[in-house]
Amino acid sequence: MAQFFTIHTDNPHLRLIKQAVNIVHNGGVIVYPTDSCYALGCQIGDKSAMSRIRRIRQVDDKHHFTLVCRNLAEISLYARVDNTQYRLLKANTPGSYTFILQASREVPRRLQHPKRYTIGLRIPDHPVALALLEELNEPLLSSTLILPDDEFPLNDVEAIRERLEHQVDLVMDAGSCGLEMTSVIDLTDEVPMLVRAGKGDLEPFGIEHGY
Numbered sequence: 001m002a003q004f005f006t007i008h009t010d011n012p013h014l015r016l017i018k019q020a021v022n023i024v025h026n027g028g029v030i031v032y033p034t035d036s037c038y039a040l041g042c043q044i045g046d047k048s049a050m051s052r053i054r055r056i057r058q059v060d061d062k063h064h065f066t067l068v069c070r071n072l073a074e075i076s077l078y079a080r081v082d083n084t085q086y087r088l089l090k091a092n093t094p095g096s097y098t099f100i101l102q103a104s105r106e107v108p109r110r111l112q113h114p115k116r117y118t119i120g121l122r123i124p125d126h127p128v129a130l131a132l133l134e135e136l137n138e139p140l141l142s143s144t145l146i147l148p149d150d151e152f153p154l155n156d157v158e159a160i161r162e163r164l165e166h167q168v169d170l171v172m173d174a175g176s177c178g179l180e181m182t183s184v185i186d187l188t189d190e191v192p193m194l195v196r197a198g199k200g201d202l203e204p205f206g207i208e209h210g211y
Contacts, residue, residue: 002031002165006173009033012131020170021135028169029053031145031160032132033177034068035125036096036199037153038160040168041068041140045108050141056167058148065111066098066120068140070133075099075121078106078139085187088205094125096199100186111141118188128174144181152179 003023005016023030029042029052040056042049044067054063069075072089079101081089089099103112103119112119121139124130133140146153147163154160157173164171183200185207186193192205 002161002168003170004161004165004173005170007128009174010127012128012174014131014135016172017128017131017135020132020172023170024136024140029056029167030170030172031164031168032129032140032172033126033174034129035094035177036144036180036182037155037177038145039068039142040145041142044111044139044141046141047110052167053141053143056147056164057143059143061110062114063143064113064120066122066142067107067111068129068133068142069121069123070130070139071123074139075101075123078104079119079121080104084190088187088192092200092204093123094130095123096125096180096182098122098182098184100184100188100195102188116188118186120184122182126174126177128172132172146181153181155179 007016020030024043027046027049029040029049031038032041040053067078098120100118100120103117107119144153155176161171180199183198184195185205186195194207
């Protein structure tokens with residue numbers, strides 16, 4: 001049975017954040033808020049927790065997880081970032097983007113694209129998510145909370161609790177997060193490429209909507 005925390009969006013209580021981090025450290029899968037929508041998260045090196053997220057989402061081992069980071073320094077640890085990429089990241093983070101970059105040696109091979117050796121990373125613009133990451137002191141391995149056969153991510157916390165209380169260890173209720181997923185931008189080539197249009201504005205990357 002999942003624990004259920006109601007947490008203040010703008011000023012999250014540190015005691016609850018610490019409890020959430022303990023759950024992650026003990027192999028738990030959590031539901032937590034971001035600036036785009038709710039997400040499933042677990043510890044980056046926990047194969048069992050990662051498999052649980054795959055079962056919840058009903059995705060196979062080709063599904064790509066995202067490393068949700070607290071700052072640019074953390075992104076630079078897990079990805080190879082050149083000066084041009086760094087300027088783009090600095091100007092557009094935190095925000096509702098997932099960036100595809102070349103993975104560094106810090107990223108377990110099983111998390112990388114099997115042929116391109118890339119990884120998706122993001123810095124969320126949400127006080128609860130950032131407080132969680134700061135206390136965790138490493139990225140969260142994450143996946144959008146969209147269930148099989150659903151058209152949109154889950155946003156109503158009571159519905160999340162009802163459908164997932166026996167499959168996750170914690171639900172962090174911070175109110176509505178919205179239904180729009182991140183914009184996914186591939187920065188591995190000279191010109192940024194759109195992978196998925198979402199909440200993040202595409203104009204800073206020279207990409208027009210409807211691309």
